[in-house]
Amino acid sequence: MRLPISSSVRLAFSCAVLVAGATPARAEPLEVAVRDSLTGAGLPASVEVRSTAGTGATATGVRGRRTLTAGPGESSVAVTARGYRPLSTRLRAGAGAPRAVTFWLDPDEPPAELRPEAVRARTGPGLLLLHGHVADGGSLLPLPGVRVSLARAGLSAVTDERGYFAIRVSLSGRVDRPGQDDLVLEREGFVTRVERRTLLPEGDVHLLVDLAPGAGREEVDARHRLLEAEEEAPPLPPSPHAPSAPAPEDAASVLALPSPDVLTPVAPPASIRVGTSCSCTTCSGVSVMSLETYVKRGLNDEWISSWASHSLAAGAIAYRSYGSYYALHPISGSYDICSTTCCQVYTSSTTTATDAAAAETAGILLLRSGSVFRSEYSAENNSLLGALSCVNSDLSCGDGSAGSPAAGWPCLSDSVCAGQSCFGHGRGMCQWGTQRWASGQSQLWPWITDHYYNANGSPSGTRSATMTSPIRLTSVAPSPAQVSAGGTFTIDVGAANDAETTHARVYAGASLYRSGVGWVSDPPHDANVPLSPGANAVSRLFTVPAGTPDGTYDLVVALWLDASAGGTIGSGDLALVSTTLAGAVEVGCTASDATPPSVTPPSPVTVDQTICCGASGGATAATSPSLSAFLSGGSATDGCDPSPERLAPQVGASDVTASTCFPAGTTEVAFRYRDAAGNVGTAAASATVRTYGDLNLDLAVDTADMVVLQSYFNFAATPGLPPFAAPEHLADLTHDGPVDPADMVVLQSYFNFAVACLAP
Numbered sequence: 001m002r003l004p005i006s007s008s009v010r011l012a013f014s015c016a017v018l019v020a021g022a023t024p025a026r027a028e029p030l031e032v033a034v035r036d037s038l039t040g041a042g043l044p045a046s047v048e049v050r051s052t053a054g055t056g057a058t059a060t061g062v063r064g065r066r067t068l069t070a071g072p073g074e075s076s077v078a079v080t081a082r083g084y085r086p087l088s089t090r091l092r093a094g095a096g097a098p099r100a101v102t103f104w105l106d107p108d109e110p111p112a113e114l115r116p117e118a119v120r121a122r123t124g125p126g127l128l129l130l131h132g133h134v135a136d137g138g139s140l141l142p143l144p145g146v147r148v149s150l151a152r153a154g155l156s157a158v159t160d161e162r163g164y165f166a167i168r169v170s171l172s173g174r175v176d177r178p179g180q181d182d183l184v185l186e187r188e189g190f191v192t193r194v195e196r197r198t199l200l201p202e203g204d205v206h207l208l209v210d211l212a213p214g215a216g217r218e219e220v221d222a223r224h225r226l227l228e229a230e231e232e233a234p235p236l237p238p239s240p241h242a243p244s245a246p247a248p249e250d251a252a253s254v255l256a257l258p259s260p261d262v263l264t265p266v267a268p269p270a271s272i273r274v275g276t277s278c279s280c281t282t283c284s285g286v287s288v289m290s291l292e293t294y295v296k297r298g299l300n301d302e303w304i305s306s307w308a309s310h311s312l313a314a315g316a317i318a319y320r321s322y323g324s325y326y327a328l329h330p331i332s333g334s335y336d337i338c339s340t341t342c343c344q345v346y347t348s349s350t351t352t353a354t355d356a357a358a359a360e361t362a363g364i365l366l367l368r369s370g371s372v373f374r375s376e377y378s379a380e381n382n383s384l385l386g387a388l389s390c391v392n393s394d395l396s397c398g399d400g401s402a403g404s405p406a407a408g409w410p411c412l413s414d415s416v417c418a419g420q421s422c423f424g425h426g427r428g429m430c431q432w433g434t435q436r437w438a439s440g441q442s443q444l445w446p447w448i449t450d451h452y453y454n455a456n457g458s459p460s461g462t463r464s465a466t467m468t469s470p471i472r473l474t475s476v477a478p479s480p481a482q483v484s485a486g487g488t489f490t491i492d493v494g495a496a497n498d499a500e501t502t503h504a505r506v507y508a509g510a511s512l513y514r515s516g517v518g519w520v521s522d523p524p525h526d527a528n529v530p531l532s533p534g535a536n537a538v539s540r541l542f543t544v545p546a547g548t549p550d551g552t553y554d555l556v557v558a559l560w561l562d563a564s565a566g567g568t569i570g571s572g573d574l575a576l577v578s579t580t581l582a583g584a585v586e587v588g589c590t591a592s593d594a595t596p597p598s599v600t601p602p603s604p605v606t607v608d609q610t611i612c613c614g615a616s617g618g619a620t621a622a623t624s625p626s627l628s629a630f631l632s633g634g635s636a637t638d639g640c641d642p643s644p645e646r647l648a649p650q651v652g653a654s655d656v657t658a659s660t661c662f663p664a665g666t667t668e669v670a671f672r673y674r675d676a677a678g679n680v681g682t683a684a685a686s687a688t689v690r691t692y693g694d695l696n697l698d699l700a701v702d703t704a705d706m707v708v709l710q711s712y713f714n715f716a717a718t719p720g721l722p723p724f725a726a727p728e729h730l731a732d733l734t735h736d737g738p739v740d741p742a743d744m745v746v747l748q749s750y751f752n753f754a755v756a757c758l759a760p
Helices: 114-119 293-302 307-327 354-362 433-443 445-457 625-631 705-715 741-758
Strands: 026-034 045-051 055-061 066-072 073-080 087-093 100-105 127-136 149-150 153-156 164-170 181-184 192-200 204-213 217-221 271-281 281-289 364-370 401-404 409-413 466-469 469-478 488-497 506-514 519-523 534-543 551-561 574-587 596-599 605-608 633-638 663-676 679-691
Touching: 026 045, 026 433, 045 100, 066 073, 073 100, 087 100, 087 271, 087 281, 114 354, 127 149, 149 164, 153 164, 181 488, 204 354, 217 574, 271 293, 281 293, 293 307, 293 354, 307 354, 307 364, 307 445, 409 445, 433 445, 445 466, 466 574, 469 551, 469 574, 488 633, 506 534, 506 574, 574 625, 596 663, 596 679, 605 625, 625 679, 633 663
Parallel strands: 026 100, 100 281, 127 204, 192 217, 605 679
Antiparallel strands: 026 066, 045 055, 045 073, 073 087, 127 164, 149 153, 149 181, 181 192, 271 281, 364 466, 401 409, 469 488, 488 534, 506 519, 506 551, 551 574, 596 633, 663 679
């Protein structure tokens, strides 16, 4: 069967989770499986359960299988496995609650066959890579020997020992309306599975499939919802499990209120509980996973993965926000959201294109009236009745417009959909419209999202949601705070990324502002600052243009998401967060300048001995090029002096001169620069000298070096023969791999050193 539905077996291990001091209620067995979210394989893992009273237990088991026996009520659950990201959630046991729960853990690294570069190498225009992993639905072990075939295409493959298969399919026809075929999976001893009308989009589709032990044949309808008649989903019941409103953030922890043209920072839910094996909103199983894994798995079930990337990215935001709304307002005490069209469709399949869309927009939600928005969408929202299934009761907006005023969604001019028949409920985002705006009008995903949920900055009614930022600014500081026109200073930025994945295309922009002068910017120094999950410390430079009037300026710093992928901050990109530091920068330098230059030392260096005492401070490009470059290296910037003076490097308190000797071992060297006001900035780097006698490079001349020397002679004379039979690597005196003439140079240098420096 297509995951997330999976069978489960019980282990002997069980643990009771009871409220302390209470009379134990009837225990309810809960079948738990822990699986790899990319391959579907069962995992050996630890599951820790804690009741609301603080009591609990930990279960471990082979391949992630275990049965927990829990009393009724809610418990927190933490699941860990080596090499995987931990997952936490809450579960409710009791009468009527689902008895099967699967935890999907994200691996730290994907398997080789699923790395993006490996997938790209097997795809291209007009091609589909249909691949996946098949597991034994009973044991959760990878299932080899399964024949996987496309009935009409006549193509097939057999799963390997890891349960992996791959079929390359040549395609024809429209990219936006892919063809379909019947997918058949069969192996002796297992129920044959047939997935009717499986979509075949350009690119790749990765499947996770369980085959149930037994005999017979199981058929399912796998057609894509955008290519079939849509039915109206019944209204979801009000949630009795909605959490209380979050406490307002401590004002002391907020750097500054965002400007109106940037987004509100909101941390998305870390995980989501998805009801599986559902009849509308009533589900008998639960799958727990990270929010971003949910988006990656579900997006290609609601959008067509061969659509334009900006259509998919806009869809990812809608899909994520809709799911997050129910993670915060669950439809059941046991799960947050169902996996059918009564909520939004979810299966375990993924594609590279929709994965990329999810990663591009990771953590971005929609916010309305201070709360995460239930971002509805449907296939065709044009207000024109036709042959398709239209359940919009109010088509008063007319052809060329979207909306359902009777349902609170005002009319929206949507010209790209003119002439299209209504297909769905007409509320929120038009799915086919996102594709038309992206592919036909070259609109970017921020514009498309804002168009459908905020009327492009003219919000009203329910169409008044804005995007959120997963990025928060935690600190901003200029260094130095005083700079001359033409001078450069550094802006140090602390930023927190609340998304689960790295945002690689974040750029730091900055400007100065002063009344009467206006904005002063430095676009060439707008810097790409990738932000990994959690806390980040980044920086960018800012050069004040020559001729900028002296005075006190506000510093405005913003982090942008490069939605256009142009490699700069440009039109159409998304301003995530910004802050203004009033009067933070003083342009114009006087005798009051007390800030020393900021010094960057050279990289540490390791050199060979050149004189008896070690290495000479008067090294030249001829005698020791590495040490010479080191001693003349380093750089400095200063806000008030564009060209600070380089001073002689120092060891201790003494300048390095030709008479300075760097002894064997490591010496700290101070690199110094002085600005026009007399301020001296310093930074240190190390120089390590290897003595010629140190043939084994352990920074000591001792008997071990004689072993290396004797080994060299043995090898040179009769390699590999008694009495010493020295291995070749001991004759590699340069430690570069081969034994070659370069080793003779080292040997000669050692003799020169011995004669000059060690002779009595």
